[in-house]
Amino acid sequence: MWLGLFILFYSFIFNDGKHFNGGTIRWAPVDPYDNSSSLDITVTQSYSWTYPYIKCANNVPISTSGFTGANTNLICVVDCSTNGGYSSAPIDILTNCTSASSSLNMMTSERSKNITLSAGAHFYLAYRGNAWLPLNDPAQTGLDWSIVTYIDLRKRSDGFINTPPVATIVSPQYAIVNRTIQINIPVSDANAGDDVRCRWSKYTSGYRRRKRSDNEEHVKHPSKGKKELVMAAVVLRVQMVAHVAVLVVFLQRVPV
Numbered sequence: 001m002w003l004g005l006f007i008l009f010y011s012f013i014f015n016d017g018k019h020f021n022g023g024t025i026r027w028a029p030v031d032p033y034d035n036s037s038s039l040d041i042t043v044t045q046s047y048s049w050t051y052p053y054i055k056c057a058n059n060v061p062i063s064t065s066g067f068t069g070a071n072t073n074l075i076c077v078v079d080c081s082t083n084g085g086y087s088s089a090p091i092d093i094l095t096n097c098t099s100a101s102s103s104l105n106m107m108t109s110e111r112s113k114n115i116t117l118s119a120g121a122h123f124y125l126a127y128r129g130n131a132w133l134p135l136n137d138p139a140q141t142g143l144d145w146s147i148v149t150y151i152d153l154r155k156r157s158d159g160f161i162n163t164p165p166v167a168t169i170v171s172p173q174y175a176i177v178n179r180t181i182q183i184n185i186p187v188s189d190a191n192a193g194d195d196v197r198c199r200w201s202k203y204t205s206g207y208r209r210r211k212r213s214d215n216e217e218h219v220k221h222p223s224k225g226k227k228e229l230v231m232a233a234v235v236l237r238v239q240m241v242a243h244v245a246v247l248v249v250f251l252q253r254v255p256v
């Protein structure tokens with residue numbers, strides 16, 4: 001059983017140009033010790049956008065002219081038979097601008113929403129789109145993108161609902177092909193004593209899933225719950241060379 005949060009940072013574009021720069025979707029139980037048959041969780045979406053192409057305003061991106069049709073819902077992509085009623089009250093992807101920098105050409109936006117799900121729900125929720133930035137190494141174009149979170153309201157063996165760890169990192173991260181770089185990923189975890197690990201993800205066939213690899217890159221401290229931070233696919237974007245960077249980060253709690 002895998003519990004926890006699973007974040008993908010992808011860089012991509014819509015058909016009309018480069019305006020979305022990735023982000024994260026995270027969630028936390030409002031009360032991890034709640035034993036009721038329905039539970040409240042807070043889902044927080046954080047995205048980054050090209051600025052001022054996308055305006056710093058409420059209800060990003062539909063507050064920018066030309067994007068009025070860009071609203072959509074987060075959708076269940078995997079394990080939807082146990083979505084705890086999510087599909088009857090889905091969350092849209094609209095967020096409010098929280099900061100903007102003209103020099104960095106970047107704007108960030110965020111919004112938290114509470115939703116009620118039935119106890120024991122577990123499913124993968126995603127913000128999906130298409131027309132990713134093309135990758136150059138290996139060359140691929142026309143890719144779909146997906147930012148995914150794994151919601152799991154089943155109780156841990158130690159009796160409460162897990163709160164996934166949170167990584168604060170700006171997306172995308174750029175690297176040069178065949179050159180080593182160091183990317184620091186600050187991570188925090190609300191559950192005292194849980195162990196947060198990093199690993200590189202490996203693609204596995206099947207719908208937008210990545211599988212666990214045996215390589216654990218970094219281990220912090222021993223504990224009752226192990227969690228993993230997973231990174232993948234660093235391909236680069238260098239100006240004028242058009243290499244594109246994709247950094248994928250997963251956070252998951254794994255069986256001890």
Ligand SMILES: *[C@@H]1O[C@H](CO)[C@@H](O)[C@H](O)[C@H]1NC(C)=O
Nearest residue numbers: 031032033034035036159160
């Ligand atoms: C929830 O159930 C567990 C196990 O039965 C119990 O130990 C705990 O006290 C309950 N929590 C609340 C808030 O009632």
Ligand SMILES: *[C@@H]1O[C@H](CO)[C@@H](O)[C@H](O)[C@H]1NC(C)=O
Nearest residue numbers: 057058059095096110111112
């Ligand atoms: C975000 O914008 C909406 C629409 O204007 C507003 O109702 C809401 O209060 C804002 N939320 C936050 C957290 O600022």
Ligand SMILES: *[C@@H]1O[C@H](CO)[C@@H](O)[C@H](O)[C@H]1NC(C)=O
Nearest residue numbers: 030040041042111112113114
């Ligand atoms: C979610 O619910 C909690 C508990 O009722 C509340 O403190 C919090 O402000 C709510 N968050 C949002 C985004 O509505």
Ligand SMILES: *[C@@H]1O[C@H](CO)[C@@H](O)[C@H](O)[C@H]1NC(C)=O
Nearest residue numbers: 136137176177178179236243
């Ligand atoms: C990176 O290194 C591999 C293995 O040496 C090589 O085949 C590939 O062409 C290199 N790619 C670039 C873009 O330099």
